[in-house]
Amino acid sequence: MLSYALRRLLLLVPVFFAISAIVFLIIHLVPGDPLDSLARIGSSPEQKQAIAARYGLDKPLLEQYFLWLGRLLQGDLGTAIVLRRPVADLVAQSLPYSLALGGLALLFSSVFGILAGLVAAIYKETRIDQGIMAGILFGSTLPSFWLGLLLILIFAVQLGWFPVSGARNWTALVLPVLTIGLGGTALVARVTRTAMLETAQKDFVLLLHAKGLPALRIQLRHVLRHALMPVVTILGLRIGWILGGAVTVEFVFARPGLGTLLIRGLNQHDYPVVQACLLMLAMAVMLGTLIGDLAQAAMDPRVRSALQ
Amino acid sequence: MALLAVRDLSIDIAGIKPLDGIGFAVDKGEILGIVGESGSGKSLTALTVMGLLPLIGGRVARGSIRFDGTELTTLPEPDFRRLRGRRIAFITQNPMTSLDPVMRVGAQIDQVSRLHLGLDAKAAQARSIALMERLRLPSAATVYHHYPHQLSGGMKQRIVIAMALAADPDLIIADEPTTALDVTIQAQIVQLLVELVRDRGVALILITHDMGVVAQACDRVVVLYAGRVAESHGVQAIFAAPRHPYTQALIRCIPRDGMAPGSLAGIPGSVPSVANYPAGCRFHPRCDRAGAPCAATVPPLEHLPSGAEVACHFAETREVANA
Numbered sequence: 201m202l203s204y205a206l207r208r209l210l211l212l213v214p215v216f217f218a219i220s221a222i223v224f225l226i227i228h229l230v231p232g233d234p235l236d237s238l239a240r241i242g243s244s245p246e247q248k249q250a251i252a253a254r255y256g257l258d259k260p261l262l263e264q265y266f267l268w269l270g271r272l273l274q275g276d277l278g279t280a281i282v283l284r285r286p287v288a289d290l291v292a293q294s295l296p297y298s299l300a301l302g303g304l305a306l307l308f309s310s311v312f313g314i315l316a317g318l319v320a321a322i323y324k325e326t327r328i329d330q331g332i333m334a335g336i337l338f339g340s341t342l343p344s345f346w347l348g349l350l351l352i353l354i355f356a357v358q359l360g361w362f363p364v365s366g367a368r369n370w371t372a373l374v375l376p377v378l379t380i381g382l383g384g385t386a387l388v389a390r391v392t393r394t395a396m397l398e399t400a401q402k403d404f405v406l407l408l409h410a411k412g413l414p415a416l417r418i419q420l421r422h423v424l425r426h427a428l429m430p431v432v433t434i435l436g437l438r439i440g441w442i443l444g445g446a447v448t449v450e451f452v453f454a455r456p457g458l459g460t461l462l463i464r465g466l467n468q469h470d471y472p473v474v475q476a477c478l479l480m481l482a483m484a485v486m487l488g489t490l491i492g493d494l495a496q497a498a499m500d501p502r503v504r505s506a507l508q
Numbered sequence: 509m510a511l512l513a514v515r516d517l518s519i520d521i522a523g524i525k526p527l528d529g530i531g532f533a534v535d536k537g538e539i540l541g542i543v544g545e546s547g548s549g550k551s552l553t554a555l556t557v558m559g560l561l562p563l564i565g566g567r568v569a570r571g572s573i574r575f576d577g578t579e580l581t582t583l584p585e586p587d588f589r590r591l592r593g594r595r596i597a598f599i600t601q602n603p604m605t606s607l608d609p610v611m612r613v614g615a616q617i618d619q620v621s622r623l624h625l626g627l628d629a630k631a632a633q634a635r636s637i638a639l640m641e642r643l644r645l646p647s648a649a650t651v652y653h654h655y656p657h658q659l660s661g662g663m664k665q666r667i668v669i670a671m672a673l674a675a676d677p678d679l680i681i682a683d684e685p686t687t688a689l690d691v692t693i694q695a696q697i698v699q700l701l702v703e704l705v706r707d708r709g710v711a712l713i714l715i716t717h718d719m720g721v722v723a724q725a726c727d728r729v730v731v732l733y734a735g736r737v738a739e740s741h742g743v744q745a746i747f748a749a750p751r752h753p754y755t756q757a758l759i760r761c762i763p764r765d766g767m768a769p770g771s772l773a774g775i776p777g778s779v780p781s782v783a784n785y786p787a788g789c790r791f792h793p794r795c796d797r798a799g800a801p802c803a804a805t806v807p808p809l810e811h812l813p814s815g816a817e818v819a820c821h822f823a824e825t826r827e828v829a830n831a
Binding site: 402403404406407408409410411412413414422425426499500501502505 | 611619
């Protein structure tokens with residue numbers, strides 16, 4: 201198990217280099233360049249040239265990449281061109297907000313998704329199941345930016361329970377967590393329910409009934425245990441997805457965070473900022489997948505044996 | 509009074525009736541074979557006696573199942589649950605898929621004695637390991653901690669049998685316990701089951717499609733065809749003088765020493781699906797002896813003085829007592 205984890209971590213190294221190249225180059229596909237925002241209107245070509253030289257933007261792209269990569273490997277994310285501050289500081293400032301939002305949203309969708317799926321599966325084909333499934337269908341079709349605005353309208357503007365925007369205290373987290381978490385809850389609930397119903401058809405479950413075990417204990421101790429395996433994989437994939445998906449939600453709620461930083465960087469053609477944010481999100485996806493796979497191996501002895 | 513007596517049992521699953529008035533009895537120390545091709549209703553019979561029909565959306569429509577004086581068809585589920593695994597145990601068809609793949613096999617055996625006999629973890633483990641040794645599982649104390657995927661098919665089936673024995677049941681229902689196993693292992697498992705019945709005096713219902721297994725192990729046989737009893741009798745008598753054309757055909761399907769190559773018989777056609785049961789005798793479209801009444805009238809199950817039961821308009825009439 202430990203050697204498997206180490207091997208998987210090692211495998212991330214080449215992936216990291218591939219991602220770094222994509223992250224570095226992709227911003228150059230966006231029309232416009234940072235000199236437009238940096239240089240005053242009416243600056244002479246010579247002045248622009250000087251600015252470009254200061255940030256190393258006059259060098260060939262390949263050389264820029266290797267310079268960037270070299271600094272990156274030393275932990276130096278560069279200096280923001282427009283904001284004129286170390287990118288590492290900007291990221292360090294934003295990351296906790298994103299992690300709090302993403303982490304809570306993930307927790308919310310795990311707990312309520314698994315619970316809803318479990319109840320729907322136990323009461324399959326009854327009113328309870330139909331009610332839950334209808335709610336899930338509704339929840340999974342709402343786009344998060346629209347849901348966010350709707351929640352703001354109802355709970356912040358009309359009822360005044362939570363702040364409209366910002367991140368002053370924990371109450372400001374409630375609506376964004378709900379906005380991101382509800383979609384995930386629907387997904388997790390659906391996967392849990394389907395996996396439970398599928399597992400319930402298996403021969404070994406029939407034999408558990410034949411052994412005289414109480415039905416609820418079979419559902420909770422055996423069927424749910426199996427159903428959680430696909431759920432855990434999905435939750436792992438969502439770790440990265442939620443940080444990335446938080447981008448629009450942070451924007452809607454005007455929260456500081458990686459998403460807000462990324463959008464600001466994009467608008468200003470602030471290459472180092474955009475590159476650092478994209479790199480963070482890509483690494484979150486990589487780590488999320490890894491965590492999902494490791495959890496899978498921890499839960500299933502068959503997977504562990506296959507690894508040896 | 510037999511330990512288990514099933515009378516005139518019909519079941520209903522979503523409006524269809526896959527079992528139609530079947531009956532049989534089995535007593536302690538006795539092995540009853542239930543034989544028939546796939547689709548004849550053997551496994552459903554097992555599920556019905558175990559009270560597990562509701563799991564697949566079925567119910568008992570008519571008839572009675574009496575177990576040691578208790579009527580099972582009307583027994584409330586909580587009481588039935590205490591019977592299951594405790595007094596009536598089940599051995600499933602496919603040991604490959606019958607164990608929980610993420611639970612150690614020992615713990616799966618422990619579950620039964622802890623639940624029904626109230627043993628603590630330590631006592632349950634000792635009991636399970638003793639049972640595994642009894643079932644000739646090599647290095648039982650080690651295998652106890654293994655996961656199912658680390659065991660061979662024959663070992664898994666022994667674990668399933670150990671689970672069935674863990675609470676000292678009075679009746680064991682084994683649904684094709686050897687079908688999924690290698691031929692060499694098949695004989696061992698059947699031998700093991702026979703020994704258990706003889707040693708412990710339990711009643712065993714052995715469901716199989718293999719007349720060879722019946723000949724090797726059973727005392728009595730019930731031949732099912734398309735959800736009805738075709739014939740039932742003592743095993744020696746039925747092999748010596750099968751009365752029903754279907755039984756005769758099944759016996760012709762057993763390979764024997766000295767057979768000419770290519771001479772092994774089959775039964776043409778297949779069991780009709782429950783939605784397409786023919787009128788009259790359900791076997792008549794495949795029967796080489798079918799006559800005028802067969803397509804029109806259901807042959808009644810006749811009880812003969814020898815103890816045989818047969819449902820055929822043109823049954824063999826030669827009487828042979830069960831030796």
